[in-house]
Structures are given as C-alpha cells and as structure tokens.
Amino acid sequence: MGNIKTRCHFSIIFESLWKFWLVIILILLNELDAIIDIVQELGTGGIKSLIETGGLWGLAAILLLTLVVFFIQFLRWRKTWVILDDNLLVVEKNTLNKSKNTIAIENISAVNMERNLFERLVGTYRIKLDTNSMTTANETDVSIVFREDFAIAFRKTLIERMNALKGNIEEPALSKERQPDELFKAGAEGKKVFHSTPKDMIMHALYTLPLFSLIIAVGGIGGAAWYVSNFGFISFIRDFLGGFIAVAFMVIGAIYNLIKKFITYYDFTAYRDGKDLHIRCGLIKLRSYTIPVDKINAIEIEQPLISRIFKKYNVKVVTVGVGDEDGESSNITMSLSKEQLKEQLEELVPEYGWADFESIQKEERGGVTVRLVKSIKWHIFAILVALLLVLVVELPLWAAVGIPIFADAYINLLYVLSHKASGYLVMDEGLVISGGYFQKTYMICTYKKMQVLNITQHPASRRLDICDGAVMLLNSAMGLPYIKTNLAFEISDKIIGGTK
Secondary structure, X not given: OOOEEEOOOOOHHHHHHHHHHHHHHHHHHHOHHXXXXXXXXXXXHHHHHHHHHXXXXXXXXXXXXXXXXXXXXXXXXXXXXXXEEOOEEEEEEOOOOOEEEEEEHHHEEEEXXXXXXXXXXXXXXXXXXXXXXXXXXXXXXXXXXXXXXXXXXXXXXXXXXXXXXXOOOOOOOOOOOOOHHHHHHHHHHOOOEEEOOHHHHHHHHHHOOOHHHHHHHHHHHHHHHHHHHHHOHHHHHHHHHHHHHHHHHHHHHHHHHHXXXXXXXXXXXXXXXXXXXXXXXXXXXXXXXXXXXXXXXXXXXXXXXXXXXXXXXXXXXXXXXXXXXXXXXXXXXXXXXXXXXHHHHHHHOHHHOOOOHHHOEEOOOHHHHHHHHHHHHHHHHHHHHHHHHHHHHOOOHHHHHHHHHHHHHHHHHHHHHHHHHOEEEEOOOEEEEEEEOOOEEEEEEEHHHOOEEEEEOOHHHHHOOEEEEEEEOOOOEEEEEEEEHHHHHHHHHHHHHOOO
C-alpha cells in the first residue's frame, strides 16, 4: 500500500447521529407523561386529534433536527481527508473551521484498533493513534474509521513505516493474521503467545476487585441472611428496608465490577512481534493495541490488596495512547504468580530484564521519624476538631471525640502503610520504585525516559540528610521514597546524562 488519500467509512455519520438521538431519548424520558397522552390521543382521536394537540409538530421538529444533524455530519465526512504521505499522517478538515493535523509517523506512540457492536455489524474498525505529546497525553490524537480489510491494510502499512524509520526492516511489522480478532493464531508462526482462559479472566477480576466493596457486600449479605433466618423476611423488610436497598446496591456494584472486567478482558491475548507488543481483548467492544516498545515510558507491576493477600501481580505499560481514555486498559498481563510474571515479562519486554523488583530495598529508616513528625499536626488538628464538636456543635462526647480520633488513626495508618510499601532499587539502567497504601505498585523506568526528578526535604528529613520526591514521566508520575540526599543527586546526574 503506497501513499493514501481517503475518507473515513460512511458509517461514521450514523455513529455520530446516535449520540444526537441519545440526547433526544433522554429528553423524551423526562416528558414521559406527555408522550403517553399523545399515544392515547392517537389511539382515540387519530391523526386529526394528534395535529390539534400539537404532537405531530413535535415529531416533525425532531425529524427536521435529525435531518439537519445528518446533513452537518455528511458535510463533515465529505470534507475530511485522511492522507498517508511518505512519513507523514495528515488529517485535513475543510469545513467552516478548517484544520490540518500533521503527525510525523516516527512520533506515533501507539496504534490501537477497536470495534463496538455497531462497527461489527457494518464491518468496520476504528483506528486510534497517539503521539508522545504531553499536551494530548490524556486524549486520542487521531481517531479514524475504515472498512475492515482497508483498516487492517492501513494499520500494517503504518506500522511497517514506523519500523522502517526505527531501522527494524529485518522482521515483519505484523504477523500475517487476517485481522485483530485472530491474534492468537500468530502462535503458529513460532511466537510465544499468552492467551488467557475464562478462568484467568474471572480470577483477575476477583484479584483486582476493591476489597472494601467486597467486604461490605459479603457482610451485608451475611447479616441480611442471619436476620431473615431468625426474624423472618417480612420483619426484615419492615425494619430494615433502607439497609436492604443499600446492601442490594453494594452487591449489584460488586457483581457489576466483576462482569465489567470480565467483558473488558475477555479473550485477553498478548505477544511480542519484533519491536512491537500486540494486545487484544474485549467481548462487546474488541480492542487491539499495537505498542512500539521504544515508546513505553515505564512498566508498572501492580498488587491490589486482594492480590497482595494471594501473592499475585499484574503488569501495565505506561505509554501515551493506551489506558488514557475511559474503558481502556494498559494491561499486558492478567494476574499472575511471581514465576508466571517473570516468564511473561522475559518474553514481552526483555528490555526491562535488568529490573529485579524482588531485590528492592526498603526506604531509609529515617522515613519513619519524618512521618512521626508530620503526624503531629494531625494530632493537634484532631484535638481542635474534638473541642469544636463538643463546645460549638454540642455533639455527644463519644461522637465528638470518636470521629476525630478515627480520622487521625486512619491518616496515621496510611503513614504506616506508605512506609511498608516504599522501596527503591538504583541500577545502571534505571530505577525500580515501589509505593502505595493498600495497593502496592512497582514502577520500572530507565533514566532516559525520566523527564523531571522533584526532590523535597521536610525540616526533619533535612536533619537526617534524607529526602523524598517524585519521578515525572511524559504522562505519569511515581513518588520517590525516602533516600539519602547524595543518592538523589546521583540519580539526577544519571537523568541529565541519560545513562544507558
């Protein structure tokens, strides 16, 4: 496929139109009583009665607005061009507000493909492209829709040119799979493919479920079952109807989270092809990510609280264009044991094989002292709030004292959890940093991908000659635990020098 000048698929007009109709439907739902009256008039008095009551004019207005929106979207589609010209991708809009978005192919950080139910029905794919730009790090730079076969060919051509610019012409840009739905077939070509089973996806949903919502849901079900068995269902409804509704919502919320994650990660498949990572997942909305490894800013190994209990890990990539928008995921693995994690990381991102996160060191012991000093202000604040609640608000003594003490205890618990999770490992290639509270996260990053190192010193940490801070990447950040001040300056020198 040579240079290209084309439009998006015509179906994009109707994808825009349904959003307009969604607004109309929401408005009509607010006028449900009036709509029922119109239907009744139509059933009893016919069209004449409908005209007299003005209902027909309302329908005509909605139809006219639909035609106007359709015409506007048609003009926008007709006057928008997608141009692939040598090493440039151009999206040119010649509407009233003319614009021309020109992107150098070498700056593309991710090539993503997805299709929702409508796109499956009409046989199209949406291609989403992102660049290494801080100003657009949280949004998609280019989103275009093509017919299935053309989208696959366009994607292949684009990645081939990206690889050619990186000097990677020995290996094919993409495997010869027919379409992203069939990425797992790449295993037949000698590549190591990690394909998750339904059991893997269910367990990942459980391991990453917020523990608090799970405890509330299970406790609520258990308490409700005990009360019903002892006092009867009628008594439960009469005395605890509000609690019953609250528990029902909590249970529904927990089940919804499980189902949502299962649907999102359905048929999760990952493999490495040359210098690109390929990820495919999704049941209702199929998503296919192609991530150039050199565009990855960092690797994150996550352990939500339930995962920490069962010693499971899941891995995400930090890169522009993956995981930025609602519903997107930057996972490259499901929840794994430590042995499985090492195997998959070795195959998918061997460039980060230098990072032995098991050898991570605890933050400096002085960090405990600094946190104790910082906690003094919260103790003082809790005492002042307690006095205010007793003298001004006139709450009962147990509530006036208990609420501030609980808040103070929770804040100090976070200090303890932060110290327990904080650690670091300084290597010639880069840093491994761990942190968190209930969830523990390891971030692995090379020096050349770090953009800013913020170093801060509390008066107490200055006396102990330690400091903390944050490592800033293009679209992410990670807290730096308490380390020796001279080590922080050594890290800064490595960042400036771009060591390895």
